[in-house]
Amino acid sequence: MLDIRIICDPDDSDRVHKALSQVFTTGPVRQYPTRDGKRLRLYVSAEHRPDTGPWPTPETAYALAPSMVSEVGWTADQAARKPFGTHLPRDFWLRKAALLDRIALHGETDGFHTDAAEAAIEAAHRLIAFDRDGESDCHGTPYGPENAVSNADPRGYVRQEYTHWIKNQ
Numbered sequence: 001m002l003d004i005r006i007i008c009d010p011d012d013s014d015r016v017h018k019a020l021s022q023v024f025t026t027g028p029v030r031q032y033p034t035r036d037g038k039r040l041r042l043y044v045s046a047e048h049r050p051d052t053g054p055w056p057t058p059e060t061a062y063a064l065a066p067s068m069v070s071e072v073g074w075t076a077d078q079a080a081r082k083p084f085g086t087h088l089p090r091d092f093w094l095r096k097a098a099l100l101d102r103i104a105l106h107g108e109t110d111g112f113h114t115d116a117a118e119a120a121i122e123a124a125h126r127l128i129a130f131d132r133d134g135e136s137d138c139h140g141t142p143y144g145p146e147n148a149v150s151n152a153d154p155r156g157y158v159r160q161e162y163t164h165w166i167k168n169q
Contacts, residue, residue, distance in 0.1 A: 006042045013040050020044060022147050055156030056163045058105050062098070064166045068106075071099040090137070091165075093130050097123040098162040101155050124154030127161070139164035
């Protein structure tokens with residue numbers, strides 16, 4: 001158990017609490033003004049989160065996935081049906097990111113170093129941004145889109161979300 005005290009601007013208090021809750025299991029935040037009345041003192045009890053384990057392996061995440069050829073066709077079809085600049089649904093971004101992750105994994109397994117991994121990371125960041133904007137029903141367990149761990153390993157986030165999505169289809 002930890003007791004944490006933070007002094008911050010009042011406008012930052014919600015953001016500070018949100019950041020702490022991503023790293024720790026936190027209790028309620030107690031807020032008191034500083035002596036000069038310009039900032040806040042935040043007091044919160046926190047505990048380390050139990051180890052949530054690693055991301056799903058690619059084998060686990062993509063065990064039920066359609067073939068890559070099928071996914072290329074679906075992704076291209078969905079993109080072609082929408083006029084440029086049209087809002088695409090989360091399924092599109094998730095399946096596109098998973099497809100690019102699978103392509104990158106295939107190349108990495110075969111020893112090829114191409115830009116597929118960069119494309120997979122870029123697509124994963126797009127999915128994370130989509131989920132972070134609150135437009136979707138992301139699974140977010142154990143790591144949500146706002147979590148620093150998700151940004152550190154965006155392809156892991158894709159596998160986590162795809163594993164949940166494909167099992168619920």
